[in-house]
Amino acid sequence: MECCNKRRMMKESPESNFMNRRGSSCFPDEVLERVIGMLKSRKDRSSVSLVCKEWYNAERWSRRNVFIGNCYSVSPEILTRRFPNIRSVTLKGKPRFSDFNLVPANWGADIHFWLVVFAEKYPFLEELRLKRMTVTDESLKFLARSFPNFKAISLQNCDGFSTDGLAAIAADCKNLTELDIQENVIDDKNDNWLTCFPESFTSLEVLNFSILHNDVNFDALEKLVTRCKSLKTLKLNKSITLEQLQRLLFRAPQLCELGTGSFSQELTTQQYTELEGAFSNCKNLNTLSGLWVVTPQYLPVLYPACANLTFLNFSYAPLDSDDIAKLLVHCANIRRLWVVDTIEDKGLEAVGTHCPLLEELRVFPADPFAEGDARGVTDSGFIAVSQGCRNLHYVLYFCRHMTNAAVATVVQNCPDFTHFRLCIMNPGQPDYRTSEPMDEAFGAVVKTCSKLQRLAISGLLTDLTFEYIGKYAKNLETLSVAFAGSSDWGMQCVLEGCPKLRKLEIRDCPFGNAALLSGLEKYESMRSLWMSDCKVTMNGCRLLAKEMPRLNVEVIKEDGSDDSQAERVYVYRSVAGPRRDAPPFVLTL
Amino acid sequence: MEKMVFEETELRLGLPGNNKKKNNEKKRGFSETESETESDENNNSDETSNTTVDLLLNLSSPKKEANKNNNNNGVVAENHSSPNNNKEKNLLPSDPAKPPAKAQVVGWPPVRSYRKNMFAVQKSSTEESQKNEKNNNNGNGNGSFVKVSMDGAPYLRKVDLKNYNSYPQLSDALGKMFSSFTIGSCESEGMKDFFMNERALMDLLNNSDYVPTYEDKDGDWMLVGDVPWEMFVESCKRLRIMKGKEAIGLAPRAMEKCKNRS
Secondary structure (H helix, E strand, O other), X not given: OHHHHHHHHOOXXXXXXXXXXXXXXXXXXXXXXXXXXXXXXXXXXXXXXOOOHXXXXXXXXXXXXXXXXXXXXXXXXXXXXXXXXXXXXXXXXXXHHHHXXXXXXXXXXXXXXXXXXXXXXXXXXXXXEEXXXXXXXXXXXXXXXXXXXXXXXXXXXXXXXXXXXXXXXXXXXXXXXXXEEEOOEEEOOOOOHHHHOOOOOOOXXXXXXXXXXXXXXXXXXXXXXXXXXXXXXXXXXXXXXXXXXXXHHHHOOOOOEEEOOEOOOOOOHHHHHHHHHHHHHOOOOOEEEOOEOOOHHHHHHHHHHHOOOOEEEOOXXXXXXXHHHHHHOOOOXXXXXXXXXXXXXXXXXXXXXHOOOOOEEEEEOOOOXXXXXXXXXXXXXXXXXXHHOOOOOXXXXXXXXXXXXXXXXXXXXXXXXXXXXXXXXXXXXXXXXXXXXXXXXXXXXXXXXXXXXXXXXXXXXXXXXXXXXXXXXXXXXXXXXXXXXXXXXXXXXXXXXXXXXXXXXXXXXXXXXXXXXXXXXXXXXXXEEEEEOOEOEHHHHHHHHHHOOOEEEEEEOOOOOOOOEXXXXXXXXXXXXOOOOOOOOXXXX | OHHHHHXXXXXXXXXXXXXXXXXXXXXXXXXXXXXXXXXXXXXXXXXXXXXXXOOOXXXXXXXXXXXXXXXXOOOOOOOOOOOHHHOOOOOOOOOOOOOOOOOOOOOOOOOOHHHHHHHHHHHOOHHHHHHHHHHHHHHOOXXXXXXXXXXXXXXXXXXXHHHOOOHHHHHHHHHHHHHHHOOOOOOOXXXXXXXXXXXXXXXXXXXXXXXXXXXXXXOOEEEOOOOOHHHHHHHOOEEEEEEHHHHHHOOOHHHHHHHHHO
């Protein structure tokens, strides 16, 4: 109202002409940008950009972070044209099933060309977060010298680089605050990359090199930790001994997140006491991980630090039920817990008993390929956790068999699941008590958990599971399917019934062309579809590609396989057109 | 039709256990071109008790799976009602006293390689584990090319082991590579009932056409399929597809155990 009045009053002034010409918006650009600039949420920014041209422009000029869930959905040119002022880029590359060797090497998702464009358009780039991309040492070196303000690099599930690349980052990124290398395939050349941080360098806040398997130069590490007073996250690798850990903790009692090294060494009584003291000195510790090769009798040194822990990642520490029970007694504040199934049901009972605030549980298999009667966790452990931890909303559970009744009980106890990932490790395993399919289990999940966003199903499943999903899972965004379903109808149910579906990944299911094509209208509203070892043929894919030109329909061909079948299909929307860098085994139809 | 032709040219690798296993062998090849009716109907529950010396490379579809339980729970009745359970089985060589190992499907269970390696590593000595990890990491990005020779074939081939994730995949690739050289009939008269004794094994080896073997880092010639895939890739220096008769000198685990038992 006020602004409109202003317009009328200032009709004669040059300013008013200016404002009138600019149409609906009454605010100068700078103000609009300031306001919109305060929006952090991607969804909000997306909505804002659709209001009108002025708002679109204000949004694009004020945007500082961009998240690209599929690096091939857009090109660096298009990105930089729309958003001129980006400081932080997050990019995801390969389809998720590449984690499980279903995508051949050299498939793509190479960061290099992006960096070349960024060097020109975003010289002030500060942060780069990559997942499942190929990153070479050359790229890392290029990055280190192209962006003077560079602060944070996080590489998750990437491949293609070595510690040479890390050395370049350490040497040349003078303002680095974060170096986070997680679960990558990295060539550890056992050189002294840590020594490349200059003596004058003090800005580091996050350092994670836990996946490296060679020794690092401990002297350099200790000096680095000592002079970086803002260090909050330190995740060490296995080579760091308990004694070395104690020295580091002594230097950095301010740590919030700690990944220990190997937790096994012969300690004298004094060393033990010192270590315990070091842990009790860390008053801010909220996250603990690492703990490779654990000697259980040293676990008590952790107890003083446990009270404040909210995230405990023991997923590489194969403890047994007694060890975990004794530890968890001290961990009443845990919100997120990752464990190995060596703790068995008894250990999960301890979780249920001692961790009432638990929100997320992940149980990983110690021995996924075990023969015969391997141990692990079962339905009773699952129920036990759900009984004690009513706030549970995220679960990843690997087991060898399950029952429909148990799952139904679990979701009854915890109806707020947003992420439900159940992996029954034997493909096609039915309910082991009733020998029925596991349809009712997942039916119970989708019926009860209305907030469900992510679902991974397993076990013996017919189309009925998919009918349930399509009918009830209205908030579902990500669905992972393996060895399930009876016919095309199953996949159709999901495509037609789940309005918010963004990512669908399927392997080894009897879904064919009819199923694939039933989603014709749907795929443009999704990020991607993956189908491998299903019944889709090349003709079906060609038809899809023809009908939907704005989708990239890619088939990964294996050598010497039947030419009419499309063994691995990857479909995704893109404004960048077909890939320019596709290797010979990727056919874009 | 296609299927028939394929059978004739099929390279049979491994020790045909019995009729049932022979049927498995037939199934090796293009899983997609084979009808699902050629299912495990021939594999009745006897198979589970006949454990076996079957090599992993035993001619099953590269993709599949094999849950022995599938037979037992009666779900795999008809082809269309159940998911891909009808695909052929891969059988790991295993101790006859234990139930047969569940075969490894590519990328299943969905556990990241990094995590899989973590525990395998913790089981072995630290030193060895560091060595393994180092080799694994150094190998990435480089090929793992090994020569493959087949007895009777005029020339050798080379394969990059890193292109494959499992024994069945390798088996399939090798089969295709050498299919033109296979001679003789693939249908040998196996024994209906397979008794785990040395003599039976000898007979079978005699009847078997080809056996895949490899030379490891120590220079020893080993039977393919005994060790986990990753370990095999690390240690394999070259492959040789031997005639069954010549492979008798190699002692499969089961044979040793036979000897121990009798």
